[in-house]
Structure formats: C-alpha cells, structure tokens
Amino acid sequence: MTYILQDLAARYSTKASLIEIGKSQGGKSLWAMALSEYAPNQHILLRPEVKYIGNMHGNEVVGLEVLLDLIEYILRSIDKEV
Template sequence: MFKIQLSLLIISIVLYKNDAIDYRYHNYSEMTSILQDLASRYPSKASLVEIGKSQGGKSLLAMALSAYAPNQHVLLRPEVKYIGNIHGNEVVGLE
C-alpha cells in the first residue's frame, strides 16, 4: 500500500513541477484551474471528471492519474482511490 501511495505522490510531483505551485491557500477557482491545466497538459496520464455538485452548486471534481490511459482499467492491476476533505470532521489539509 505504501509503495502505491508513494508512486501516486511521485507521479503528482512529476506531472506538476514544484516551482510552478504557489505554496499558499488556493481558492476554488484557482484549484479548479490547476486541475484543468494538469488534465489538458497530460491527457494520456490524467483525467478530470465531475462527480457531483456541492450544496453551493460548485462542481465536485475527481482526477484519475495513471501510467496507462487514466480511464482504462487494466485487469489484475491494483488501483487506489484517495479521498480527502469529503466531510467536515475528516480534515487532511486546507486543500
């Protein structure tokens, strides 16, 4: 499990250079823009989908990252789903 999490972290870092990220709180519009930018820059590795709407009507977004096509499930290849900040009492960070 740790190897998979580490792999996802490395993929995220490789896909989006550290110097391109402004290390401060990003609002909804900025985060949406960053995710859309990643998906458009790396369409063979990243896919952004809307999984619903918030109480305020904002899109709830999910990003799939993969060494293969991000929407392609490879038989017998393990997959990981990482979720954060879904409920108010499950804080994993500000963003």
C-alpha cells in the same frame, strides 16, 4: 482548485483525466482526477487501483493541498525512476 486540476489535465493529457463526479449542496462541481494511461472507466484485471480523498470536511484545507502536490509529483515522475 478547479483551475489547478484543469491545468494538470491539459499539461499531462495522456496520463490524467479530469472528471466531474457531481455537484456540492452549493452547486459547485465536485472533481476527481484519474491518473492512468488508460481511459478512466477502463479497469485492468489484476491491476491495483488506489483512491485518495482530499477535503473530506470543508474546513480542512491541508488534505487538499497535499493531494494536489501528490498528483503533480506523480505526473512529473511517472516516466522517471523515483
């Protein structure tokens, strides 16, 4: 998953930021991806923000797969009429 997120952040560097938000109990990086033309810590007044979470539980992999597909879909579609 890390490689997929790093690849998306590299391919869409003006629209996606990959942020390490901590470590798991096993010492693995926990990642967040911000999709915006603004810096991840720049919040625009009256502009809605949404947070999606995948893999709430480690044995539920479908949420992660769907979320990765959604991220890529949004990034590919961001400059198009969808």
